[in-house]
Amino acid sequence: MDNLKRAAIFAALFAFAGLQALAQDVTLTSRDGKVELIGTLLGFDGEFYRLQTEYGELTVDGSGVNCEGPGCPNLQDFVAEIQLSGSATMGAVLMPALIDAFAQRNGYKVNRETVDATRFAYVLTRADTGKTAARFYFRATNTDEGFADLLADEADIVLALREVRRDERINARDAGMGDLTGANRSRVLALDAVVPVASASNPIKAISPLDLARVFGGQITNWQELGGPDAPIDLHLPSLSSGLSQAIVDQVMAPVQLEFAEGITRHALPSEIADAVARDTFALGITSYAERRNTQVLTLGGTCGFFLDAARRTIKTEDYPLTAPMFLYFPARRLPLIAREFLAFTRGPGAQNVIRRAGFVDQTPEEIPVDEQGNRFANAITVAGGETSLEELQRMTATLTPMARLTTSYRFEAGSIRLDAQSRSNVQQLARALEQGKYDARQLLFVGFSDGDGAAKANRDIALRRAQAVRRAVSAAAVTANMERVNVGVDAFGEAMPMACDDTAWGRQVNRRVEVWVR
Template sequence: MVHFRAVVLAALSLLFGGFSVLAQDVTLTSADGAVEINGTLMGFDGEFYRVQTVYGQLTVDGTGVSCDGPGCPNLTDFVANVAISGAAGMAEVLMPALIDAFALRNGYAVSRRTLDKTHFVYALSDQVTRAPIAVFNFRATSTSEGFADLLADEADIAMSLREIRDSEIKRAYDAGLGNMREKNRSRVLALNALVPIVSHDNPIDRVSPAQLAQIFSGQIDNWQDLGGPDAPIALHAPGQGSGMLQSLEDRLMRPAARQFSPDVEFHAQMEVLVNAVQRDPFAIGIATYASAGAATRLPLSGGCGFSVHATRRGIKTEDYPLTAPMFLYLPARRLPKVARDFLAYTRGPAAQIVIRRAGFVDQAPEEVPVALQGERFVNAISQAGSEVALADLQTMVARLSGLKRLSKTFRFEPGMSTLDAQSKSNATQLARAIEQGIYDGRELVFVGFSDGEGSAQANRNIAIRRAEAVKKAVLNSAEALNADRLDIQVEGFGEALPMACDESAWGRQVNRRVEVWLR
């Protein structure tokens, strides 16, 4: 197996005719000669050396030392080298689109070279002098391979179609990478969703998550069991080992304590999966929001009458339960400045336009008026019972009337008070917007909701505590906050505005949330 780092160095040689050899012994000496550091040069970002020594890995400011040895980089003609590995679903379309847009925005010339089936290179250079500036080296394989390269120090950034798993967190910690769940170790680049699809000729118009898990485990194997024709169900799913299949396991199959049926046909390419389902009226597949094409997308339903559609806004607010954030995971070390600039760009408004045009769901905040949320309030009224009186609904409507819902929803890890991965990213983004003064002079209300288990008063108390927790997380991230510039409030309405049925674990999880409303 050819190591990613070796392919990276070969790419640099191909593109620019030469490069500094990394992973060789060097000696760093302070200007007065009093301090000398010997070790293996692991990286140089144009400003800082990263050296493996007998004392561990050290980061040393390049302006204060001289470097001696065959691995020393050329400080005058430094070219930033960024290795990016992981999910092919991100590497094939989304990341190239963002790099192209980043280069255009900064006045760089950009060229692409394909090295082999899984490796390609983007080179950035000065438009006038053509002097090389940076090389982005991609290895497009799978989420698991991306994490493996990051843990082996073969990649600077890992692309992932799912949240990092506990086993990977442990391996990262054992490898000296610290806690991969810490702040700034990951970010949500864009949003996608797992969507059940069928042919236009299939009469089924909705399916519940519980039924979906039963279908793909083989427990339900005939359309007749779903109110359709007497015909066997053909199953199609994303490729084995892919991040999307692993996300499907994490979000659908494992919570239902089920495994995939041996009759499932797995597809390495999403386009092939969608085409197979479209041709077969008795097939069902799991595609992504961005790749479903002309196939019929089935909404997720529950026994109490709710149906949740995979719309762009529903995915952005996480009202659709099978959202699939697209992550970038980062090491606990400095990246080259151009890489840091690129990561900062991906969070800005210009990048959100690129993400949306590429077919994915962006994270640009939207404000949704109450008038456009009639279905949610109709569901609330229809589900009201002994625990939620009409007066409670009237109180909620009166409080939210005249406000707009922000498309940032906060949810928690199952059975925990810790925000889930997408919500952590939402907290960082909302904090940044507050620091930038985007909401100055406005009222910002964190509104907590709960599932229907327990008494109404207990659920209201839980909802308020959750809203307070989210408020604290956001304000703690807003280090430059001036609290006098906006009015921040907290409310809790318990189970008064359900998004799904409480009959299932996924429904209760969807209902436990904190929304942000603005006046």
Template sequence: MKIARAAFVAALALFGMVAIAAAQDVRLSSRDGGIEITGTLLGYDGQFYRVETIYGELTVDGTGVLCDGPGCPSLEDFVAEIEISGAPTMGRLLLPALVQGFARRAGYALDQDGSQQDSVTYHLSDQQTGRKAARFKIRLSSSDEGFADLLVNQADIVMSRREVRDQEAARARATGLGDLQATGQSIVIALDALVPVVAEDNPLGAISVPDLARVFSGEIDNWSALGGPDAPITPHVGNSDAGASQAVVDLLLSPVRADLAPAAVTHASTQAVIEAIASDPFGMGLVSRATNGANGGTRQLDLSGSCGFVLKATRRSVKSEDYPLTAPMFLYRPMRRLPQVGREFMDYIQGPAAQLVIRRTGLIDLAAEEVGIEMQGIRLANAIAQAGEEIGLETLQDMIATLSPLRRLTTTFRYNAGSTRMDAQSRTNLSQLAKALEVGTYDGRHITLVGFTDGQGAPDVNRAMALRRAKRARQAIWDQAMTANPDRVTIDVQSFGEAMPMACDDSAWGRRINRRVEVWVR
């Protein structure tokens, strides 16, 4: 009893509790009756109570207290409740598929409430007893509304087609939800890409990323600027959850100039964009790669550059971020405990079984794929074709000799502009690789981290810079793979600087694509 009281008093001290709040809907009392706290119950995860008091949110271990009041949950018939809110493009297909896959794998019976326009609810029950174990409610709103729901305690997890904004993260910190920008508070669960599309009979085959940005900002408004007829260009984007228009800004326009905004016809959905382009010979759209794949009447444009490189939105190029307009799908959660079934669900969606579910939805999973050098002829041809006087035959021969026995993983690390911090997709790649090392996936194998740069600057400086990035990536891997045995796998580093460009160096996008650390295995 003294131990329980001491733990309870310590919790009160931690949260600055110096007085007892006015009675609300629950009262938590230490078992000896010496300490009491009252407030509004925010949640119960089967072990811990979360209570809103006049002094802020308090988390209390239920084993040390008794609960009294109308808000107290039933301890015998506890049903875990997981509230998920945000982007409907994720909530209509991806999250339901993952909840269903999780239920099958964990051995739960699954029932679905009649779907409403703005939400869907799943009940997970024990197959033997029929006792309900969990309720997953998926609210279809928008990325913006998902973060807003989190701030007012109406969501445990946010589905977002974009990274959290600085002001949203600041509000979350101010309300006691922790730092949503910190490592571990968000994960990328699936990948999509923005692809430009035109009508099937449009003769244009490819467009550079800078020109694409100028089209969707209104700076280029006539096809003659792209080598076509003297006719106006009508750009189209979807705005079903604001995710598409936000992605246009984040991925396409902001790297050109921070103040650019989309100058396009907006539609209620990606499908509406595709239908508009199919009937408009002078239209150009930006749509989801996953949605566009099964539609006729439109044709996808490749991305090109003045040096002749062409980038296609393939599964592997999106996984490796070699395609510049990749669009990750995020789940965000605050720094608080989910019920056990919620924690198991979060573990499941990052595991190998979930990757098969994700791929079946038409999106791109995050499972690492190995690509032999024999399948990378275009990359090698580009390296030779673009090698200037500063990149000699000896460097190219050294690179081929080093990489030929290895296989490239689609796992790649890239960095935010002007920063040593990995971008969101790369941070998830890092976490996935660290977990693979911990479970022994690469035991007995040799991993080489290979650094590359753009062509700006002297070759010797670039090669040294790329080597430093590779070393930092190796340290970050070992920092996360805390239970991995370094005696079972070797990770070394190599650098070839600007010797293998993936894109033209004539734009910020191309230079970003070229600055990378690749992962190769033997």
């Protein structure tokens, strides 16, 4: 038996034995012997016991009790165990890369123990003592399975390529796991995007979001209908249970109320989609931006002449409409200290570098000078209608030209005043930056923009109210910031600077935004 097989068997047996031990009854007794709790040990984070008792699930400070029973942990050589389940894309590439970087920074050695294609563990040992500090157990399948494992109490962290569904949220709340949409129950780890891809040899370079949905809905079946050669379109998508597939449903198909056609080739991994499309001149796929590989990413176009390319900056700003944040979800319980330290590390600049190297889009705010913003101001002049006056365009240009745009932008869920998931994460990020003094002695301007549906004055008023709401949300989140050190203002230019065509729901949603400008 080779070493790899030994390690796999050992990891499987260890995980099974750990679950068996935690399933046994233990007795927690106070130091003075006056209080006694009997129950099933659900977890121990090195400081607190989590116990299922006749009174419900309880969390007990380990410093105040003695533990008796076969399930009691070894306090002297405690090993933190963290169960992660969900997206294979996140579990196979991104999270291991972040664990490696965290270990190197904090003096741990890392060893991978593989059970099978979907189950593996990263073991962190202290470089100075050789003692094991933590085991990060992974079950890398798909987002659905991640939430199922969480509800079965078999996961501490869910890796998700989509937001939690309503039924999952209700079931988690009913199971005592808290509201998974709460501020401390979820967060965006990194950014990705849904992109249409074709072979590099395909002459088609752009496609409208509507036509993309019609192709995968079976209404367009030949490249000739898109201006290409007379050949049938061979379609490729992720597996139905993947979070990426569900994101495609939400962002591509649902806005035009279409369902997927029959006969689409499904793939377990996004990279397999790219490889299949790259080999076939007449194939069309939808995959993740990070896994586009050697394919040609098609530009999203519109009837008004605006085009939206997927790129690192346009994904950060959500100017590209089909963004796909990558989420971490946690139940309402304490994680071991090393897990909390790891999660804190994932927010820092070192982790953002790892995210970029892994092919995903990081969340580090960037300042984009006006001269690097392409044709945005030229487009504003080109599409200006009778209600957008030259005076308003001049006012916008005079206000924004001396400033730089932050990639931190804010957009709203379709048909709602609620910020979308990426924007809610951006509220927390900008708030932390303010607390750290990164914008002290500088000017921040929250600028509201709207779509062109309706009267220009009404649109500007709506955009101004949205900008004010975002400013209030950021200020409320920046609890420890000294806001007197920052010059924070609000303005709005309504429909004066569209990013996309207003003739589709996608375009209107892209145009409704609050940007942050800095000087």
